[in-house]
Amino acid sequence: MEPIDPTTARAWLATALAEARAGLAEGGVPVGAALYDADGTLLGRGRNRRVQDGDPSLHAETAAFRAAGRRRSYRGTTMVTTLSPCWYCSGLVRQFGISRVVIGEAATFHGGHDWLAEHGVEVVLLDDPECTATMREFVARHPRLWNEDIGD
Amino acid sequence: MEPIDPTTARAWLATALAEARAGLAEGGVPVGAALYDADGTLLGRGRNRRVQDGDPSLHAETAAFRAAGRRRSYRGTTMVTTLSPCWYCSGLVRQFGISRVVIGEAATFHGGHDWLAEHGVEVVLLDDPECTATMREFVARHPRLWNEDIGD
Numbered sequence: 001m002e003p004i005d006p007t008t009a010r011a012w013l014a015t016a017l018a019e020a021r022a023g024l025a026e027g028g029v030p031v032g033a034a035l036y037d038a039d040g041t042l043l044g045r046g047r048n049r050r051v052q053d054g055d056p057s058l059h060a061e062t063a064a065f066r067a068a069g070r071r072r073s074y075r076g077t078t079m080v081t082t083l084s085p086c087w088y089c090s091g092l093v094r095q096f097g098i099s100r101v102v103i104g105e106a107a108t109f110h111g112g113h114d115w116l117a118e119h120g121v122e123v124v125l126l127d128d129p130e131c132t133a134t135m136r137e138f139v140a141r142h143p144r145l146w147n148e149d150i151g152d
Numbered sequence: 153m154e155p156i157d158p159t160t161a162r163a164w165l166a167t168a169l170a171e172a173r174a175g176l177a178e179g180g181v182p183v184g185a186a187l188y189d190a191d192g193t194l195l196g197r198g199r200n201r202r203v204q205d206g207d208p209s210l211h212a213e214t215a216a217f218r219a220a221g222r223r224r225s226y227r228g229t230t231m232v233t234t235l236s237p238c239w240y241c242s243g244l245v246r247q248f249g250i251s252r253v254v255i256g257e258a259a260t261f262h263g264g265h266d267w268l269a270e271h272g273v274e275v276v277l278l279d280d281p282e283c284t285a286t287m288r289e290f291v292a293r294h295p296r297l298w299n300e301d302i303g304d
Contacts, residue, residue: 050222056248057209057218066209070202072300091243091264096208096303112243148224151248 001038001076001099001122009102009124012036012080013131015045016104019060020082020134023047029149030138031083033060035068035098038076044068050149059149061089065096074098082131084111086150094119104131108139109150153190153228153251153274161254161276164188164232165283167197168256171212172234172286175199181301182290183235185212187220187250190228196220202301211301213241217248226250234283236263238302246271256283260291261302 012034019032029048037043046063049055058066061081074096079085082104085093090112093101100122103113107127117123139146146152164186171184181200189195198215201207210218213233226248231237234256237245242264245253252274255265259279269275291298298304 054222055218056220056222057214057244062209062214066207068208070206070208070300074303087243087247088240089243091239091241091246092209094243095239148222151226 003122004078004100004102004124008040009080009126012078012102013082013104013126013128015042016060016080016082017128017131017134019045019047019064020131023049023052023060024134024138026052028052029145030134031060031081033064033079033081035064036078036080038078038099043071043077048149051145056149059086059089061085061092065092078102082128083135084109084113084125085116086111090116093121100124102126104128105135107132108135155274156230156252156254156276160192161232161278164230164254165234165256165278165280167194168212168232168234169280169283169286171197171199171216172283175201175204175212176286176290178204180204181297182286183212183233185216185231185233187216188230188232190230190251195223195229200301203297208301211238211241213237213244217244230254234280235287236261236265236277237268238263242268245273252276254278256280257287259284260287 024030028051034045044067049058078100084106176182180203186197196219201210230252236258
């Protein structure tokens with residue numbers, strides 16, 4: 001797979017960040033994600049829905065994956081997420097053979113993305129200051145909710 | 153945590169197997185799961201819903217986890233599943249600190265349960281012939297659907 005160009009990575013991250021911000025406005029955990037096909041088609045987008053739906057199974061990545069519906073293959077797809085994927089979401093990426101993960105930031109939470117890289121997933125970490133600021137503010141204001149969301 | 157006694161493990165597996173069979177009757181992927189609390193309370197049960205809901209994010213374990221609703225902690229809980237958990241479901245168990253996994257069989261599919269054991273999860277593999285027979289028949293009849301469900 002060709003490396004992703006920085007402009008595309010930033011544009012895709014903007015989709016995920018818009019989801020995260022919508023989640024924040026709803027009182028939810030502000031993590032957003034989007035699944036893109038190799039040709040740039042947006043297959044699905046979503047955000048953490050623990051608070052909104054009372055559903056702990058919908059992290060941002062699983063919400064985006066769900067929104068994309070059934071597919072025969074995920075080869076060539078990219079999961080874009082505002083935050084380093086937790087083990088649950090990293091497991092999703094590995095199991096379904098999603099080829100690439102673009103991550104907004106891993107400063108507030110470091111999930112399983114090193115493990116993914118070891119198993120052949122292309123990992124692009126953007127160190128985006130807006131993603132980091134959004135999470136920092138949220139974690140400081142709602143530490144219990146954040147810990148609940150990551151089983152901590 | 154005290155080791156689970158075999159009678160309890162079998163009784164809990166029966167709940168998961170009933171879910172798997174209900175899924176088979178619906179034309180779905182016949183994997184079932186249930187989440188139990190340390191005191192034996194059934195917190196949630198579910199089955200793979202790829203076919204029924206067109207939702208690839210609901211494996212049996214994630215369906216049972218979702219049905220249990222929001223919780224502060226999963227310490228002491230047991231995830232019972234008819235089949236070895238894939239990476240996605242193994243990631244769920246690890247991230248949320250589910251203490252034990254009881255597995256019906258790992259002969260038709262070997263997922264991430266060794267990795268879970270390495271990371272402190274108690275793994276109980278029952279080698280249940282009914283679970284194996286159900287999966288064998290399903291995989292033989294619907295190989296494409298099964299491969300889709302595990303991203304193969």
